[in-house]
Amino acid sequence: MHKLRGSINLGYEIMALEFMHKEMLKQLKKLSATNEVTDKYESAWSSATRNTGLPIPCPSCFIQGILSRLSPLKDEGFASSARCVNCKTKYEWQNPDGLS
Numbered sequence: 001m002h003k004l005r006g007s008i009n010l011g012y013e014i015m016a017l018e019f020m021h022k023e024m025l026k027q028l029k030k031l032s033a034t035n036e037v038t039d040k041y042e043s044a045w046s047s048a049t050r051n052t053g054l055p056i057p058c059p060s061c062f063i064q065g066i067l068s069r070l071s072p073l074k075d076e077g078f079a080s081s082a083r084c085v086n087c088k089t090k091y092e093w094q095n096p097d098g099l100s
Ligand SMILES: [Zn+2]
Pocket: 058, 059, 060, 061, 062, 068, 084, 085, 086, 087, 088, 089
């Protein structure tokens, strides 16, 4: 499991990040990302979640070689979402707190 350290300033709930991570990997698969691209995405993800100031990258832009930022949208309780500042793709994933 991906390890999260300390607090991060990405605008996302730390609890929701692992679920977001899974969703982004699902999106990469859907976009037929190669293993190499997926590995690179994983390093970009882990850099971003280590509070390095690097963005959480948009999977759709990432496979095209563009490092774009996913900007968090309003939390809807049962689900969280983010929109890419570059291609405007909206991503949604379940919020674990909303499932109980
Ligand atoms: Zn994008």
